[in-house]
Amino acid sequence: xxxxxxxxxxxxxxxxxxxxxxxxxxxxxxxxxxxxxxxxxxxxxxxxxxxxxxxxxxxxxxxxxxxxxxxxxxxxxxxxxxxxxxxxxxxxxxxxxxxxxxxxxxxxxxxxxxx
Amino acid sequence: xxxxxxxxxxxxxxxxxxxxxxxxxxxxxxxxxxxxxxxxxxxxxxxxxxxxxxxxxxxxxxxxxxxxxxxxxxxxxxxxxxxxxxxxxxxxxxxxxxxxxxxxxxxxxxxx
Numbered sequence: 001x002x003x004x005x006x007x008x009x010x011x012x013x014x015x016x017x018x019x020x021x022x023x024x025x026x027x028x029x030x031x032x033x034x035x036x037x038x039x040x041x042x043x044x045x046x047x048x049x050x051x052x053x054x055x056x057x058x059x060x061x062x063x064x065x066x067x068x069x070x071x072x073x074x075x076x077x078x079x080x081x082x083x084x085x086x087x088x089x090x091x092x093x094x095x096x097x098x099x100x101x102x103x104x105x106x107x108x109x110x111x112x113x114x115x
Numbered sequence: 116x117x118x119x120x121x122x123x124x125x126x127x128x129x130x131x132x133x134x135x136x137x138x139x140x141x142x143x144x145x146x147x148x149x150x151x152x153x154x155x156x157x158x159x160x161x162x163x164x165x166x167x168x169x170x171x172x173x174x175x176x177x178x179x180x181x182x183x184x185x186x187x188x189x190x191x192x193x194x195x196x197x198x199x200x201x202x203x204x205x206x207x208x209x210x211x212x213x214x215x216x217x218x219x220x221x222x223x224x225x226x227x
Contacts, residue, residue: 004157034215043205043218044158089157093215102173103216107157 002027008104013080013113021075023064031092033057033066033073037088037111040110047075047088077104080113085104087111120143121206121219128226134193136222138206140171140186146209147189148216149173149181151202164189196226 007022025031025088032051036044048057062077066106090106118141128134138147148163150173160173162181170181178200181189193200203223207216 036215036218041220043209043220044216045218046215049215091215102160102163103158105157105159107155 001030002092002094002104004090004092004104004106005075006088006109009087009110011109011110011111013111014078015082015113015115017110017113019077019080019084021088021090021111023043023073023075023106024092025071025073025104026091027071027092027094027104029094031094033064034091034093034103035062035064035073035075036089036091036105038089044089080111082113082115085111087114117207119206119217120217121204121222123222125223126225127157128196128224130196130197130226134196135223136191136204136206136224138189138191138219140189140208142208142210143186144208144210145186147183148207148209149179149189149191150205151175151200151223152205153202158185161191161204193224196224200224201226202205 003026034049034063037047037049038044048059050057050066056065059091064073087108087110089108091103106107120139122137149161150158152158159175164170164183178194202223206219206220
């Protein structure tokens with residue numbers, strides 16, 4: 001089946017620390033991969049995406065590389081800020097049929113950045 | 116901005132009562148989705164729609180029904196609410212083939 005596994009949180013880091021949130025996937029076919037971010041009290045927002053192997057998605061200092069050989073899409077940021085505190089979701093999307101795509105989400109990783 | 120609005124934002128209801136949540140979009144997108152978000156489960160798909168009157172079940176559809184009588188509105192109904200349906204519900208739309216989904220701000224539903 002299709003699934004996404006991401007590292008369990010919560011993760012607590014000091015400001016300017018390096019961030020890695022691991023994400024691996026299982027999929028039939030050739031998925032697109034996404035990271036979403038959810039700030040407190042809000043819906044999910046697209047952070048970055050990659051649509052094929054070896055693509056690197058990047059946004060707001062965050063990066064993730066689509067690694068087909070290890071079925072991974074780890075999220076990284078070199079220097080986190082307090083404003084990065086949020087819940088991060090890894091997701092994959094497969095083309096199911098002509099009735100629409102479907103997403104599969106990980107369980108989310110809560111990040112808290114302390115000054 | 117995709118212009119997606121969910122209502123109500125918060126609701127408390129009693130077990131056994133019917134509840135309808137509304138998702139409204141302003142940009143004529145074909146695909147709309149309802150998810151529920153629960154700790155330890157992430158987001159799980161309840162139902163989705165690929166056009167007016169065209170809907171299909173997701174992985175956790177039991178106890179829920181949906182309707183889409185016009186493009187802009189996608190309604191999620193709990194016919195007889197149970198405590199296990201206490202959750203945060205998110206509506207999403209798909210803006211294009213190469214994009215991810217855009218999510219609404221969510222509805223926090225508590226069934227007491």
